[in-house]
Amino acid sequence: MSSPASRPLRLALLGESMVDEAALSILVEAVLGAPFVRVQPNLRARGWPSVLQILPAIARHLHFNTNADGLIVLVDADDTEIHTAAHEAPGYFHPRCRMCQLRSSFRRATKTLPPAHGRTHMLRAIGLAVPAAEAWYLCGLDESVGEAAWLAAREEGRTPYTRRELKARVYGTERPNLPQAVAFATAAARRHAVDLRRLEYDFPGFACLADDLRNWGKVNG
Amino acid sequence: MIASVAFRNFKALRSAQLVLAPFNLIIGPNGSGKTSLIQALLRLRSLARLPLREPVPEGERLPEAAEISFRFNPPHDGLEAVLACVDEASCDLLQLTPLPRGEGVDDWPGLRTRLLTLRSYVLDHLAITSTGAGRSNGNKLASHGGNLAAVLAVRRELAPGYYTALCEELTELFPEFSDLVLLPELGSFGLRLRDGGDIVPADNLSQGTLYTLALLAIAHDPTPPAIVCIEELDRGLHPRLLRGVRDVLYRLSYPSDYGHDRAPVQVIATTHSPLMLDLFRDHPEEVVIADKVGRAATFARLADRADLADLLTEGASLGDLWYSGILGGVPEEP
Ligand SMILES: [Zn+2]
Numbered sequence A: 001m002s003s004p005a006s007r008p009l010r011l012a013l014l015g016e017s018m019v020d021e022a023a024l025s026i027l028v029e030a031v032l033g034a035p036f037v038r039v040q041p042n043l044r045a046r047g048w049p050s051v052l053q054i055l056p057a058i059a060r061h062l063h064f065n066t067n068a069d070g071l072i073v074l075v076d077a078d079d080t081e082i083h084t085a086a087h088e089a090p091g092y093f094h095p096r097c098r099m100c101q102l103r104s105s106f107r108r109a110t111k112t113l114p115p116a117h118g119r120t121h122m123l124r125a126i127g128l129a130v131p132a133a134e135a136w137y138l139c140g141l142d143e144s145v146g147e148a149a150w151l152a153a154r155e156e157g158r159t160p161y162t163r164r165e166l167k168a169r170v171y172g173t174e175r176p177n178l179p180q181a182v183a184f185a186t187a188a189a190r191r192h193a194v195d196l197r198r199l200e201y202d203f204p205g206f207a208c209l210a211d212d213l214r215n216w217g218k219v220n221g
Numbered sequence B: 001m002i003a004s005v006a007f008r009n010f011k012a013l014r015s016a017q018l019v020l021a022p023f024n025l026i027i028g029p030n031g032s033g034k035t036s037l038i039q040a041l042l043r044l045r046s047l048a049r050l051p052l053r054e055p056v057p058e059g060e061r062l063p064e065a066a067e068i069s070f071r072f073n074p075p076h077d078g079l080e081a082v083l084a085c086v087d088e089a090s091c092d093l094l095q096l097t098p099l100p101r102g103e104g105v106d107d108w109p110g111l112r113t114r115l116l117t118l119r120s121y122v123l124d125h126l127a128i129t130s131t132g133a134g135r136s137n138g139n140k141l142a143s144h145g146g147n148l149a150a151v152l153a154v155r156r157e158l159a160p161g162y163y164t165a166l167c168e169e170l171t172e173l174f175p176e177f178s179d180l181v182l183l184p185e186l187g188s189f190g191l192r193l194r195d196g197g198d199i200v201p202a203d204n205l206s207q208g209t210l211y212t213l214a215l216l217a218i219a220h221d222p223t224p225p226a227i228v229c230i231e232e233l234d235r236g237l238h239p240r241l242l243r244g245v246r247d248v249l250y251r252l253s254y255p256s257d258y259g260h261d262r263a264p265v266q267v268i269a270t271t272h273s274p275l276m277l278d279l280f281r282d283h284p285e286e287v288v289i290a291d292k293v294g295r296a297a298t299f300a301r302l303a304d305r306a307d308l309a310d311l312l313t314e315g316a317s318l319g320d321l322w323y324s325g326i327l328g329g330v331p332e333e334p
Helices: A018-032 A050-065 A098-110 A133-138 A147-155 A163-171 A178-194 A197-202 A204-220 B034-048 B108-115 B125-129 B148-158 B160-173 B207-219 B239-253 B274-278 B308-313 B318-324
Strands: A010-014 A070-076 A123-129 B002-010 B013-019 B023-027 B067-072 B079-084 B093-098 B119-121 B177-183 B188-193 B199-201 B227-230 B266-270 B287-293 B296-301
Touching: A010 A018, A010 A050, A018 A070, A018 A123, A018 A133, A018 A178, A018 A204, A050 A070, A050 A098, A070 A098, A070 A204, A098 A123, A123 A133, A123 A204, A133 A163, A133 A178, A163 A178, A178 B239, A197 A204, B002 B034, B013 B034, B023 B034, B023 B239, B023 B274, B034 B067, B034 B079, B034 B093, B034 B108, B034 B119, B034 B227, B034 B266, B079 B108, B119 B207, B125 B207, B148 B160, B148 B177, B148 B188, B148 B207, B160 B177, B160 B207, B160 B239, B177 B199, B207 B227, B207 B239, B227 B239, B239 B266, B239 B274, B274 B318, B308 B318
Parallel strands: A010 A070, A070 A123, B013 B296, B023 B266, B023 B287, B119 B227, B227 B266
Antiparallel strands: B002 B013, B002 B067, B067 B079, B079 B093, B177 B188, B188 B199, B287 B296
């Protein structure tokens, strides 16, 4: 296999809908600073907990049956624990944090796999949208939306905005159809792609994804 | 359109009430009253065609006789329609009662006109692909979809803009096809393959494709009915197509959300698919659970379940919660 440095990366994207995957693809390319080749573009998870249950099988399949360099996963946090800096401590695992759960699941699924397709292991990057990917699409447009605001309100026992409200704010309806939703989400992703700093600052769940992607270069040195 | 329905002694619905939303997804085991609800609506439509009857004096009615009461949204929230049975054999009395408040008390003709447009579908792929349905019965899609070819031909001729939109949405949902091809000489139709251009005739199309095309014919009707009932909405559909089909019906129920300037269509759909139910996680007010305990069936709104948010917080999908039995709406076991 040629070195990933000399050719576009081959990546599989796993999201909860084609809407999120369309936006994710744009954001990933912006972080990497280069186009990538999508492997197994029909990959899809049916939301939580299906994505956690299916991740080991997907990792195994991609490792042995494709030449993917890496897998990128994006999930909504919904009402669950937010992945904070404290979770990044070595050996730390929060059982109600979807980021911690997915990282742990991927590690367990792949750590004993023998090399295949010329690579010892697949890269992985995981993003956690708090509470849902629609919040990322509003970032920079709606000052009240962000992980800090979400966390502060949750600590007071409040829900500052629901998934339904986020949808209504992003799409102008609580019930967007797929073409509408893809158009809005990709427009938002292209807006962020110009300058990712605001999204990274307001949404550490995106910053984790971006850090994963940037660390790939170091891993492959 | 219809705000609520209350049943007394109608089949398994001994004493059941149901508030209806613009869009309603009904789940529940077989025999739990899903179809009875639709039958009640159809009976309301049938009786609305006839002159209203004078109420039967209280003393002459059987105390156990079936009775179904319908209330309506504005502009007809001042009227209650009661469908009552004199005895088991003659369930043909429609009586109107003015309510203490609400509008439209004097507008039975207006309400009646809307009720008469109600359509109910149990789509049948064999009926859809049978040929020879004449052009003359192509104005409204029949209950089993048997005149779909004629409906499409009439639509193309009389409402070409709607026909084009239908074709565009069809090829978005099934990108392997590039076009809908009408074959009027055969009383049939086909879909043109994007790759190679061959036409797949209707009787070679999958059931799911045929049902979706029928749903699109309903959704792209220039004069849609006030109420549409669809049984087994998920039938024949690949799980990944469920979202697209739901969206087609959402556009009927919430037209202004999609920039359409027309009256909303009330949709009542049934399903047995947990994957379809998963799509309603953010809208539990649109889900009705039909349940059956012993011989008595009841209805409950998922949104009225007080601990629903807590149950969902634990991470399970709505479909899995339903399957597990804790939401109700599952078959009884011996
Ligand atoms: Zn964590």
